Amino acid sequence: MLGYVVRRILIMLPTLIAISIVIFTIINLPPGDYFSTYIAELQSSGEAADLAKINFLKAQYGFDRPLWEQYIFWVGGLLHGDMGYSFAYNLPVNQVVGDRLLMTFIVSFATILFTYIVAFPIGVYSATHQYSWSDHLLTFLGFLGLATPSFLLALVLLYLANVYFGISIGGLMDPKYVDQPWSFSKVVSVGAHLWIPVVVIGTAGTASMIRRLRANLLDELQKQYVVTARAKGLRPLKLLFKYPLRMALNPFISDIGSLLPHVISGAAIVSVVMSLPTTGPMLLDALRSQDMYLAGSFLMFMAFLTVIGVFVSDLALAVLDPRIRLQAGRTQ
Amino acid sequence: MTRHTYPVPALFGDYLRAAAGLIPAVAVPAIAPVGIFEATLLGGVALLFAAFGIRTALRQFTCIEVTAAALRVSGALRTKISWDELDRMRLAYYSTRRDGRDGWMQLELRSGWSTLRVDSRIIGFSELVTSSAQAAAMRGLQLDPATSANLQVLGIERRAVMAPSRELAAGGAE
Structure with a gap:
């Protein structure tokens, strides 16, 4: 190992x-780069740019050097925990990201929990009751969830809530708490708003996981060892939990790889539609305005989490099920 | 009696791997100051690769002797596993490639507090696995699904269960 x-x-x-x-x-x-865009914007609105400050920032962050030197400068900073400076926010990237990271964590972890809590029992039920009317109904709902884009679901919910209930369900808390410090009432407000983005973001993932768990469990349930165990009189529930379910959980473990970056990035488009104060919209803005250090460092952070996530899931799979699995039917 | 050792050329890659991980993990904080998070991360990586290098060196000087009664390990880490006291056998397959190719196997044997892990680069690995599978069959050990599947792929399990070697059968009866 x-x-x-x-x-x-x-x-x-x-x-x-x-x-x-x-x-x-x-x-x-x-x-x-960010500065040329910024200067152009100021000139188009008839304002004067502070060229001295801009030249100072350009020199400090190596914008006047060749690209390879800029790259070394950036990577060297990352290695030492310095994610650079956001020119758009006039703050170090660590501070800009830190403000939104907590909200992203809350939304994403709630979504992951929702996905697992809903998908797991439904997937098992669907597989163990294959072709029953309830399996057909759940399959239909699953395909519906898979086929509906999350941002569309968000728009529909926003519209329905506004037209029929006269309320706005955007944001993660009541507007009066936005710039307030954390308090019990603010936590309650976040809790009251949280379920909508969680359902919107989590629906597609839940539907997908139900389909995969059902398919995997059906494969396992048809294997010889299950037939033998049934023939020997093992209780159905014990048989289900002993091996087939464990084997069918492999895709859940593989998903850890994509969970970590998802937790950080949030669902960017849904966040924009629902005005969620997460890191997704911030990344979009940074990319649009060429805020190089904010966009680059944040993408690199997500890539690092993806690589770590894949590493963790590979490790978990190697520990739980170290079988020879060769593709294209070749063995060695 | 059979003797099994790791061929030095097979371990050369492991020495290179240990160096490839250890050198940058030590060099980065040595060249420039790093934050506490980075220092912890790099320190952990350095320890891991150092442990791997030490294990590789220990393997180079390890010799496993298989007799009808037991398996003896000589070298820096001496241990002995009697076949009639074998508690656990596990055969795992690891590959870092997505298609699962170019991997290697690891045989883990446990008897009481003694544990032995051998990987498939050792000379005579398949004989070692066959002997272990025969001993496990004679002891009536329950193998996990992954071990059973890996043994089946190697074509060992059936042979082991149906025709335990005369030598091992004699040893098991002692």
Whole structure:
């Protein structure tokens, strides 16, 4: 196992280096930089730009140097925990991200819990009651959930709540708490608003997980060892939990890889539609305004979490089910 | 009696891996100051790769002797597992590739407090697995689904259960 961990870590390093190069290149692909866009905006509105300050920032963050030097400067900062400076917010990136990170964590963890709590029993029920009317109904609802884009569901809910109940369900709390420090009433307000984004963001993932769990469990239930155990008179529930369900859980474990970055990024488009103060809309703004350090460092942070997540899920799979699994039917 | 050792060329890659992880993990904080989070992360990585390097060195000087009665490990980490006291056998397969190819196997044997882990680069690995599977069959040990599946892929389980070697049968009867 130690050998496996070491090999996996050694694969992660070049992966992260490659991702950092791709992120840096893509962010620098559009012509100009944040400052040229900023100066152009000021000139178009007839205002004068503080060129001295802009030149100082350009020199400090190496915008006047070749691209490869800028890349080294950026990566060196990341290695030392410095994510750079957000020119749009006039704050270090750590501070800009930190303000929204808590809200993103709350929404994302609630969504993940919702997905698992709803998908798990429904998936098991659907598989163990295959082709019953309830299985057909749940399958229909699952496909409906898969086919509906989350932002569309958000728009429909916003419209219905406004037209029929006369309330606004956007945001994560009542407007009066937005800039207030945390208090019990603010927590209650967040709790009251939370279920809507959770249902909106979690529906597609829940439907997808139900389908996968059902399919995997059906595969396992038809295997010979299950038939043998049934023939030996093992109780159905004990039989279900002993092996088939454990084997069918592999996709849940594999999903850990995508969970970590999801927790941080939030659902960007749904957050924009529902005015959620999460990191998704912030990333979109940063990309639009070429706020290089904010966008690049945040994307790199998400990439790091993705790589760590895949590493954790691979490790969990290696511990739980270290079978030979060769694709294309080849064995060695 | 059979003797099993790790061939040095097979361990060369592991020494390189240990160095490839250890050198940058030590060099980065040595070149420039790092934050507490980065220092903890790099320190953990350095410890892990150092442990891997030490284990590789220990493996280079390890020799496993398999007899009808027991399995003896000589070298820095001496241990002995009697076949008639075998408590657990696990055969795992690991691969870092998505398609599952180019992987390696690890055999884990446990008897009381003694545990032995051997990977498939050791000379005569399949004989070692066959002997272990025969001993596990004679002891009536329950193998986990992954071990059973891996044994089946190697074509060992059926042979082991149906025709335990005369040598091992004699040892098990002692």
